Every structure is written in structure tokens, then in C-alpha cells.
Amino acid sequence: MDIKKYFDTIHHDILIELLEPYTDQATRELIRKLLNAGYIDIYNLADVVQRAELGLPQGSLISPLLANLYLHQLDLFVENELIPI
Numbered sequence: 001m002d003i004k005k006y007f008d009t010i011h012h013d014i015l016i017e018l019l020e021p022y023t024d025q026a027t028r029e030l031i032r033k034l035l036n037a038g039y040i041d042i043y044n045l046a047d048v049v050q051r052a053e054l055g056l057p058q059g060s061l062i063s064p065l066l067a068n069l070y071l072h073q074l075d076l077f078v079e080n081e082l083i084p085i
Contacts, residue, residue, distance in 0.1 A: 016028050
């Protein structure tokens, strides 16, 4: 299965909430700073920095881990609700 624009649609607040059982407050704050850092659009220098409440920076070493943590909730739903054993 392929989820279209998956990395671009991850909501930051929900992701930080999902991190609570696994991380301490300092780690969550650091990850939020990473998510809110924005990026530079070299093709549109009039609007240099873009920031959003959605999406993970692609190419970051931690992005695949965070994306899998976020997607884990869907896996649990499918396993427990849609295909109960």
C-alpha cells in the first residue's frame, strides 16, 4: 500500500502526543523544534522560510522513525478493528 504524500500530511501536534510514552519532555521539545524549523525555498526567495503544522522534513535521519511511529496507529486499527483474530 502506498499513502500519497504521507510525509507531507503528518500533523505535528498528534506526532508529539504519540511520542509521550517513549520520550521525555526535553526530547519532545527538541523534535518539535526540528519540525518547526522550516525550510528555505531557493526557487522563491521572496518568501524565504516556509513553516507548517503538517509534514516531516524528508531526508532527515529521524523522519522515517517518526513516520513509522505515526503510522503504527493505523496498523493497530487495521489489526484490531478491521481484521480481528
